Amino acid sequence: xxxxxxxxxxxxxxxxxxxxxxxxxxxxxxxxxxxxxxxxxxxxxxxxxxxxxxxxxxxxxxxxxxxxxxxxxxxxxxxxxxxxxxxxxxxxxxxxxxxxxxxxxxxxxxxxxxxxxxxxxxxxxxxxxxxxxxxxxxxxxxxxxxxxxxxxxxxxxxxxxxxxxxxxxxxxxxxxxxxxxxxxxxxxxxxxxxxxxxxxxxxxxxxxxxxxxxxxxxxxxxxxxxxxxxxxxxxxxxxxxxxxxxxxxxxxxxxxxxxxxxxxxxxxxxxxxxxxxxxxxxxxxxxxxxxxxxxxxxxxxxxxxxxxxxxxxxxxxxxxxxxxxxxxxxxxxxxxxxxxxxxxxxxxxxxxxxxxxxxxxxxxxxxxxxxxxxxxxxxxxxxxxxxxxxxxxxxxxxxxxxxxxxxxxxxxxxxxxxxxxxxxxxxxxxxxxxxxxxxxxxxxxxxxxxxxxxxxxxxxxxxxx
Numbered sequence: 001x002x003x004x005x006x007x008x009x010x011x012x013x014x015x016x017x018x019x020x021x022x023x024x025x026x027x028x029x030x031x032x033x034x035x036x037x038x039x040x041x042x043x044x045x046x047x048x049x050x051x052x053x054x055x056x057x058x059x060x061x062x063x064x065x066x067x068x069x070x071x072x073x074x075x076x077x078x079x080x081x082x083x084x085x086x087x088x089x090x091x092x093x094x095x096x097x098x099x100x101x102x103x104x105x106x107x108x109x110x111x112x113x114x115x116x117x118x119x120x121x122x123x124x125x126x127x128x129x130x131x132x133x134x135x136x137x138x139x140x141x142x143x144x145x146x147x148x149x150x151x152x153x154x155x156x157x158x159x160x161x162x163x164x165x166x167x168x169x170x171x172x173x174x175x176x177x178x179x180x181x182x183x184x185x186x187x188x189x190x191x192x193x194x195x196x197x198x199x200x201x202x203x204x205x206x207x208x209x210x211x212x213x214x215x216x217x218x219x220x221x222x223x224x225x226x227x228x229x230x231x232x233x234x235x236x237x238x239x240x241x242x243x244x245x246x247x248x249x250x251x252x253x254x255x256x257x258x259x260x261x262x263x264x265x266x267x268x269x270x271x272x273x274x275x276x277x278x279x280x281x282x283x284x285x286x287x288x289x290x291x292x293x294x295x296x297x298x299x300x301x302x303x304x305x306x307x308x309x310x311x312x313x314x315x316x317x318x319x320x321x322x323x324x325x326x327x328x329x330x331x332x333x334x335x336x337x338x339x340x341x342x343x344x345x346x347x348x349x350x351x352x353x354x355x356x357x358x359x360x361x362x363x364x365x366x367x368x369x370x371x372x373x374x375x376x377x378x379x380x381x382x383x384x385x386x387x388x389x390x391x392x393x394x395x396x397x398x399x400x401x402x403x404x405x406x407x408x409x410x411x412x413x414x415x416x417x418x419x420x421x422x423x424x425x426x427x428x429x430x431x432x433x434x435x436x437x438x439x440x441x442x443x444x445x446x447x448x449x450x451x452x453x454x455x456x457x458x459x460x461x462x463x464x465x
Contacts, residue, residue: 003044003047003119003123005047006039006040007040007127010036010039011130017035018134022138029135032135033127033131036131040123040124040127044123117231117235117239118232118236125162129162129204136148136155153292154203154206154279156295157203157298157302158204159200161200162196162200162201163306164305164309165192167310168306168309171309171310171312174190174193175189175312182245194229194232196275197228198225198226198273198275198276199276201221201224201225201276202222202228202276202279203221203280206218206220206283209221218277218280221276223273225273225275226272229268237260247262248264329455330356330357330455330457330458331356331454332355332356332456333451333453334349334453335451336348336451338447338449341396343448347449352451353367353368354366355456355458355459358378362377376420376421376422376427376428379419380417381417385414385416387409389408393447394447406450408433413434415432416429428442429442436452437452437455
């Protein structure tokens with residue numbers, strides 16, 4: 001994601017030192033911008049060089065990342081905690097990426113820094129836009145000269161649009177998938193972001209040139225908007241070894257020879273220039289545009305976009321996933337995946353009259369035939385599970401019968417979701433294997449049985465009272 005910590009430090013210091021910078025008169029803004037860039041790069045350099053120990057972390061092999069793809073990554077590399085996984089873990093960067101998980105947090109190792117082109121470019125643009133806007137507003141309020149109100153309104157709208165869309169992008173990743181061809185929603189949002197980014201830069205630049213001729217006042221800003229989007233595509237191509245994300249199938253979405261860009265990408269570039277042109281043309285023709293009502297409405301929309309990013313980010317769902325909210329409810333026996341050969345019991349649906357109910361603190365097991373309830377304490381967590389987790393606690397691991405133990409490598413998402421106790425001794429472990437829920441019985445620290453459960457609506461927690 002865009003490194004907001006370093007950006008905020010740079011912008012805050014720029015604003016704090018405004019009184020001192022203004023004493024430099026005409027050199028105030030250039031000096032302030034150069035200082036802000038230096039602060040940003042210094043802060044970001046420090047943050048990126050923070051070393052995190054991977055001891056105790058689990059190397060994740062999700063559907064988009066396999067252990068074979070990542071086995072050559074040196075574990076001593078810096079872990080880029082500020083970079084969102086779906087933005088860098090594209091199919092073309094698998095071979096240079098590694099992902100570690102510790103509790104609820106993912107950490108990424110990338111042996112190639114080319115993916116940072118996007119984020120440094122956007123960061124420097126954002127710092128420039130915010131600092132120049134702050135400087136302009138400060139001068140207007142100090143002097144009382146309202147002649148710059150209209151250009152400042154255009155700059156404010158452009159800056160707010162870019163920041164709000166960056167927040168939305170960083171909190172949702174535009175709902176992208178770790179695959180080359182994106183979903184329609186992700187494709188549309190990505191295209192709109194590119195267009196808005198370029199148009200914001202063009203309109204922002206054009207706000208300084210409203211009284212200039214068409215060559216300076218329109219052609220130059222429109223050219224800058226187009227160049228900005230081209231830089232974004234170059235950054236994406238560098239990140240993906242010369243390839244680009246594709247927004248669909250067919251000739252319109254297929255890369256052209258040499259340049260990799262598809263017709264749809266060229267259309268995005270054209271629409272970016274067109275958007276900047278239309279806004280600047282309107283502003284140059286109408287001296288009262290955008291005006292206070294439109295400015296307020298635009299800033300409100302930008303604020304709503306930013307808030308929606310947090311709403312859609314899954315932060316609340318992630319928290320519920322860690323606490324157990326996503327697995328609360330009642331389950332029935334579905335299938336016996338493993339039974340210790342020493343057991344004389346055969347688990348089948350007709351011999352399993354049990355309903356398993358999970359609430360905030362307990363696992364309740366209801367015997368529907370005898371109408372009695374067993375109560376266990378459930379401690380919820382979210383711990384990644386290694387591929388050999390069950391073999392390592394089985395007494396069959398060195399015997400020919402070890403093949404009976406399920407092969408966990410076929411499951412991409414493997415989590416221990418709850419440890420279930422009774423009389424201070426672990427009795428069960430509740431696991432999520434992709435979309436399956438497993439109840440694993442542990443007897444004296446050894447694997448005894450694995451039941452796959454299925455959710456049921458026939459019962460609820462009141463049936464256990």
